[in-house]
Amino acid sequence: MTHKVIILGASGYTGAELVRLISSHPEMSIQALSGDRKAGHEMSEVFPHLRHLDLPKLQRISDIDISSADLVFCALPHATSQAVISTIPDTVKVVDLSADFRISDTSVYKKWYGKEHDAPDLQKIAVYGLTEFYRSEVAAARIVACTGCNAAAGQFALRPLIAAGVINLDQIIIDLKTGVSGAGRSPKENILHAELSEGTHAYSVGGQHRHLAEFDQEFSKLAGRLVQVQFTPHLIPANRGILATVYVQGDADEIYKILEKTYKNESFVHVLPMGEHPSTRHIRGSNYCHIGVVNDRVSGRTIVIAALDNLTKGSSGQALQNANLMLGCPETSGLLMAPIFP
Amino acid sequence: MTHKVIILGASGYTGAELVRLISSHPEMSIQALSGDRKAGHEMSEVFPHLRHLDLPKLQRISDIDISSADLVFCALPHATSQAVISTIPDTVKVVDLSADFRISDTSVYKKWYGKEHDAPDLQKIAVYGLTEFYRSEVAAARIVACTGCNAAAGQFALRPLIAAGVINLDQIIIDLKTGVSGAGRSPKENILHAELSEGTHAYSVGGQHRHLAEFDQEFSKLAGRLVQVQFTPHLIPANRGILATVYVQGDADEIYKILEKTYKNESFVHVLPMGEHPSTRHIRGSNYCHIGVVNDRVSGRTIVIAALDNLTKGSSGQALQNANLMLGCPETSGLLMAPIFP
Amino acid sequence: MTHKVIILGASGYTGAELVRLISSHPEMSIQALSGDRKAGHEMSEVFPHLRHLDLPKLQRISDIDISSADLVFCALPHATSQAVISTIPDTVKVVDLSADFRISDTSVYKKWYGKEHDAPDLQKIAVYGLTEFYRSEVAAARIVACTGCNAAAGQFALRPLIAAGVINLDQIIIDLKTGVSGAGRSPKENILHAELSEGTHAYSVGGQHRHLAEFDQEFSKLAGRLVQVQFTPHLIPANRGILATVYVQGDADEIYKILEKTYKNESFVHVLPMGEHPSTRHIRGSNYCHIGVVNDRVSGRTIVIAALDNLTKGSSGQALQNANLMLGCPETSGLLMAPIFP
């Protein structure tokens, strides 16, 4: 059976990545692609790497008959997303890649995103899309809110540890290094090649990054108390990949056992042998997440390092994984390609 | 039906790329992997990006029962390859990725490679593996010699033009830019990150590059006379990708028509609309080759630009494409993945 | 004696590079810096790498008293430059880094730049700023028009050969590879890190690049007849550096001798030993230009390769070299820093 899907926002990197992944999915067919500023153009003009595919032209959202689709991937900018999704018929499932439905509390949403939510009713029913931890809810959901890419990396490292109560909840630091594709394709001075290559810097330092809203929500829910992590992202001169170096206080062996047990049957999340740790180069272009655990020389300190590709496991791959569950396809369909190295 | 294959030289980049591609092939199974210096190691230790796959350990070649395989991919260094292949039973098909069987003339081989060939009998029967131009020969071959990666790029641009007689055979220049993975994984000072990033330089300047032996052989055969092109490769700070900028003297429209006609039914070689030209970024990780044709302001001059990924269409993808034909699989099996961008 | 200089357009890369160079010049002091969109800001906010310097704030051009300066560096966008320069008092010397005064013929200017020139009188008196070839004219000039960065690289390789009549004037090809800083700091999709890193592509293919106007003008003047070269620039993932691979028809030894003789007393242009050729990595951040000559295997063909840094010898370094002559300083003042490698 072929499921009809539509991708809104196909002129951005996550939209193009969805097309790449779906192109090898045996049970999905792309009915329409939107890209308001590029409406009327062939996808091959906007993303020449997809020119071998037979794809519909980019259209304005208003020109697309969304009701004919089984599922819509919404890869639109934050805020735009909630406006568009609130007009989609109830019969159509929605996987949203924006931040709009990640935060369930209206006031928390407003605090981090600086505006009232336009679709608070949908916000209530949206399911948080970290597939491995919300599998049954995702399968039953009408709207799934994919996680922030950094938020995914941090949670893969930390959720099992917080749930198991084996680390000090007041001493968690996530020092994260991310590639630049997460910043999108809209031209800005700070993401030019000449500004970024051959160096690194931190950004949103001091607890200003919006993905903290997700960490706070999810970790506090798991712990049954307020958990506030420190989170400092850094931009590195790479297009894809997130490496989250997580500093925790707890026993390394215990931590390792819990992570290994949590993920041992997972297709996409792999815990490396004790003492080994991952590189973003080894998951590039794939839906895999590699996690390593290392005991520090300082007694009682453990370092957990998680690596994933921000455009696949961090967004579009995660989105497809969720869509698979929502449509009754095998969870791994279209997602088992090996990473590309070098 | 599942075909049993063996990869010799699996600890190098082309060997690992074969594993990546075959991992999504529906009719091939990897029986053994060799890697003499890494014998005894898991593939996941040598190439962590393949850790999600269930693969045999690396072995010494001498410990592998080659006779049980249907086909052997030989990704060994030049010279080693001919010695090993001459010991493989006749009943096993061979796809060689080295330079050892590309040149059919014994003395030409010696001139470019500086030694006598150790298996001149096999040299005679080996088929040159540029699939699109040797399809029937490859399908019937016992030994196929995959082309040099640069040689592939130049030939996709030039073969149809030489065959059609529409360009001046004495005024052909191939200015080529290549990523560094073609230089292999053996540590050398000149391929260190600190030596290569953020700059470019030419190498083998003046007609010293061994892939010229292939250009000479193939172009002269097509033209029925000696054809000697100028060929200057440059190393650019990228891991994958070859861009061949080919300067020819001939009518751009005529050139375009011939290229378009030649490749219009090809799965992997795509001619862009007249006046457009390719980027290596848009074929990365894929088996596609993009070709563009541009008319120069200088009357009678045309620029043909071809882009392909040296590790896929330039070597391991080409090897698998040939193996598919030799084993009776669909030519595109395991090779239709989209390029990865950005 | 200290010469008072002003830099107009100090918020762009060439403006910042001027500041970097002048900061170690013993006889120049920066009186004012303009940057219309950044007026009121400290230079350290716009270019934090210059924060150790004591610099004037960025101002609007209209707020600067230009008449007090000895010399103005004009690093403004094309077209803006001619409008501004036409208002500068005659008593102030001008070094223009834009394309506005490079082309002396009004109709040729219009053909390549698509508009009438607004200051045709100044266009007539402006001196073309390739210092090594216009030394006395530059020293006496009121307005010097610095060359295009690509135009500089091609001319260092070719001028002596055309002047000496040792190459076929109808068979010249410049295949050029350039870093991205030449494209400026204004955000555009095609110069984002995610679009450029890890690959290469050609641009302005077929004779469309505006620096051809300079090649045509200068080479034709030298030859006493129309000379039209083929010129294909490529963008490589590096911030600085131009490598011009020049294909000519002529005797390699003769070519080598002429280049060596031409440049043997030059401080900044160095001819490598016969058969060696340069890398952009070895001139980065410096005012040096390295030139190599290699004999091709095809009889009568020679390859000349020139490397320079587009922001120094290709623009701001060249500008300072010219300013030194105009102000009576030693030509090399502020310009003898070694390249930075790796």
Place this chain on the structure above:
Amino acid sequence: MTHKVIILGASGYTGAELVRLISSHPEMSIQALSGDRKAGHEMSEVFPHLRHLDLPKLQRISDIDISSADLVFCALPHATSQAVISTIPDTVKVVDLSADFRISDTSVYKKWYGKEHDAPDLQKIAVYGLTEFYRSEVAAARIVACTGCNAAAGQFALRPLIAAGVINLDQIIIDLKTGVSGAGRSPKENILHAELSEGTHAYSVGGQHRHLAEFDQEFSKLAGRLVQVQFTPHLIPANRGILATVYVQGDADEIYKILEKTYKNESFVHVLPMGEHPSTRHIRGSNYCHIGVVNDRVSGRTIVIAALDNLTKGSSGQALQNANLMLGCPETSGLLMAPIFP
């Protein structure tokens, strides 16, 4: 007055960087250069970016008359350094860039470096070369041991805070990102371009990096008690630059004031305005160190970020700064060049 200096180990990156810096030093002249494996070669063959300089050929150490020099820069590998330095006449001053004399305690040295020290007498008299904190000792020293590059970055951020007692000594984490030139020029698989570009990974995780010996020694001495920091370095795809993100527990304003006060008269160490933080791109190729302080949203937590160039301020620049003091030159001679950006 011109001081005669010799550079031992001039065929490595730190040796070449010393030559680059000294080339603009008004009072130093290079008498000899050693490079055992490259003995007999011109420096321009080994480092073509220095070809504009008039330099002595590379020699074997045994062929150099060291006694004629005023000062020797020793940029040899660890362990080799101590053997060579113990043969240098007492009348010659030594600036060592290796790790051999950084650790004053014999047993601590053995623990981290796995061998007995061959010159324990010299180990006792060697001065730790973090210039800003050992100025008078360096000026009077015969042997100065330059710090590890990572050790320098971490100490610039932390020394004033530990000395002032304003942070929790048991909760210090240094998450460091470093470019690859610190790994040297000897070919190894893990520093190939194809292995490193477009990604990141941690190394020496868990407290295994030898620069921890320096942190332990220096921080414990300052605090008057054992201080053990957590230190996790990461390799990023850049050639130069270290960014140390330091997590401390203490009041941000107090921390800021102490850093600002400590460095306000320093030529090379600059504290950015409160809340701002540095990028490695803005100190590249220079001797500057930029430090930023940011208050975290988690109460009582502060992030201090330090950026420096590992080859200049982290090694060769620091070495020259120390040599200036030892020879009675102005401390900043040859070191005031601006960073190169982009």
